[in-house]
Amino acid sequence: MLVLGIITALALFASLLADRGRTAAGLRRGLKMFLGILPTLLNVLILVSIALYLFPKETLVAWLGANSGPAGYAIAAATGSIALIPGFVAFPLAALLLKSGVGYAVVAVFITTLMMVGVLTLPLEIRFFGRRVALLRNGLSFIGALIVGALIKVFM
Amino acid sequence: MRKLVEKLGLGEYLLAIAFGLLLLVSRLAGWDFGLGAGRNFWAYFAEMIAFLPLMFVLIGLIDVWLPKENVERHIGPGSGITGTFWIILLAMLQAGPLYGAFPVAYILWRKGCGVRNIFIYLGAFSTLKIPMLTFEIGFLGLKFSLLRTLFTLPVFIGIGCAMEWYLKGRGFTVRDPRRNGSSGMDQ
Structure with missing residues (x-):
C-alpha cells in the first residue's frame, strides 16, 4: 500500500517534469476510467456490505469449524467464492480456523477461492471481459482451488 | 419517473442512492440492519478509496508513456x-x-x-x-x-x-x- 503510494508519487513527479500536457492527458484518462467503473464498484460494495452483515465472520468460523470431510470442503469453497474479505482480515481468520481444528487443506481451499474466485465482483469482471469469459475464469479458478486443497492435503 | 432518472444519468447509481437513503433512515430510526451494513460499507469504501485513485493515476500514466x-x-x-x-x-x-x-x-x-x-x-x-x-x-x-x-x-x-x-x-x-x-x- 505504502509502496504503491511511493511508486505512484515518483511516477507522477517524473511525468510532470518530463511533459505536463501529457501528464494531464494521462490523469484525465485515468479519472475517466475510474468514473466509468465507479457505479458498478459501488453496487458491488453495497451488496458485499449487506452480505457480510447477514453472515458475519463468526458465522463463517462456526460453519467451517463444525464440518469436516467433504462437507467442510464444499462449505469452504462456497464461502470463499462468494465472500469478499480483504487479506488483512482473511489471514487472521484463516489462522483462527486452523486453531479451532479446521485442517490445512480446507483452509487452503477457503483462502484460494477467496483470492481467485469472486462471485460478488462478477458484475465488475463482466464489464471488462464479458459474461462468458468471466464465468469461465471463475469456474476454472474454482476447480484450481480444489486441486490446490487436495495437494495441500497430501503434502502438509 | 424512469425517463427522468435516465435523463439525469442516474440509472447506474440507483442502488447507491437507495442504499444512501437506507443508511439515512436507519440512522434516524436506529434500525440495526442499515447501521450494520453501513459500517461494513464504509470499511470497504475506505479500502477502495485508499488505493484505487493511486491505481488509476498509474494506469493513466502508463497509458500515455x-x-x-x-x-x-x-x-x-x-x-x-x-x-x-x-x-x-x-x-x-x-x-x-x-x-x-x-x-x-x-x-x-x-x-x-x-x-x-x-x-x-x-x-x-x-x-x-x-x-x-x-x-x-x-x-x-x-x-x-x-x-x-x-x-x-x-x-x-x-x-x-x-x-x-x-x-x-x-x-x-x-x-x-x-x-x-x-x-x-x-x-
Missing part, C-alpha cells in the same frame, strides 16, 4: 516463458483486491499484452502479491504459504493457457468499461 511495441515485445502473444516471468513479477509487486486488477488488465491488453498473460496476470495478482504473502507467512506459517504458492502457480498458468487456447479465433477483447452494453463474444 509506455510504448506499445515495448509491451508487445515483452508480454505480447509470442513472448513465451520470459513473458510469463515478467507478467508474474509485475503482478507480485502490486497491492489491493482483485477488482483493482481488471483495469490494469485492460490497459495491458490495449498495449498489446497476449491473452495468456492477461489471465496469468489475474491469477498472479490474486494469489502472489508480495504484501499479501508477508501476511500469509505471518499468520499461516512459511511451510503452508510456500506449498500453497507452489501449487497455485501451475494452476493459474494452466488457466492462462486454457483461456488462450479456448479464445483463439473467437474475437476476444478486454473491453473499455466505460462503454455500456455487450459486444463481441456475447452477441
Whole structure:
C-alpha cells in the first residue's frame, strides 16, 4: 500500500517534469476510467456490505469449524467464492480456523477461492471481459482451488 | 419517473442512492440492519478509496508513456516463458483486491499484452502479491504459504493457457468499461 503510494508519487513527479500536457492527458484518462467503473464498484460494495452483515465472520468460523470431510470442503469453497474479505482480515481468520481444528487443506481451499474466485465482483469482471469469459475464469479458478486443497492435503 | 432518472444519468447509481437513503433512515430510526451494513460499507469504501485513485493515476500514466511495441515485445502473444516471468513479477509487486486488477488488465491488453498473460496476470495478482504473502507467512506459517504458492502457480498458468487456447479465433477483447452494453463474444 505504502509502496504503491511511493511508486505512484515518483511516477507522477517524473511525468510532470518530463511533459505536463501529457501528464494531464494521462490523469484525465485515468479519472475517466475510474468514473466509468465507479457505479458498478459501488453496487458491488453495497451488496458485499449487506452480505457480510447477514453472515458475519463468526458465522463463517462456526460453519467451517463444525464440518469436516467433504462437507467442510464444499462449505469452504462456497464461502470463499462468494465472500469478499480483504487479506488483512482473511489471514487472521484463516489462522483462527486452523486453531479451532479446521485442517490445512480446507483452509487452503477457503483462502484460494477467496483470492481467485469472486462471485460478488462478477458484475465488475463482466464489464471488462464479458459474461462468458468471466464465468469461465471463475469456474476454472474454482476447480484450481480444489486441486490446490487436495495437494495441500497430501503434502502438509 | 424512469425517463427522468435516465435523463439525469442516474440509472447506474440507483442502488447507491437507495442504499444512501437506507443508511439515512436507519440512522434516524436506529434500525440495526442499515447501521450494520453501513459500517461494513464504509470499511470497504475506505479500502477502495485508499488505493484505487493511486491505481488509476498509474494506469493513466502508463497509458500515455509506455510504448506499445515495448509491451508487445515483452508480454505480447509470442513472448513465451520470459513473458510469463515478467507478467508474474509485475503482478507480485502490486497491492489491493482483485477488482483493482481488471483495469490494469485492460490497459495491458490495449498495449498489446497476449491473452495468456492477461489471465496469468489475474491469477498472479490474486494469489502472489508480495504484501499479501508477508501476511500469509505471518499468520499461516512459511511451510503452508510456500506449498500453497507452489501449487497455485501451475494452476493459474494452466488457466492462462486454457483461456488462450479456448479464445483463439473467437474475437476476444478486454473491453473499455466505460462503454455500456455487450459486444463481441456475447452477441
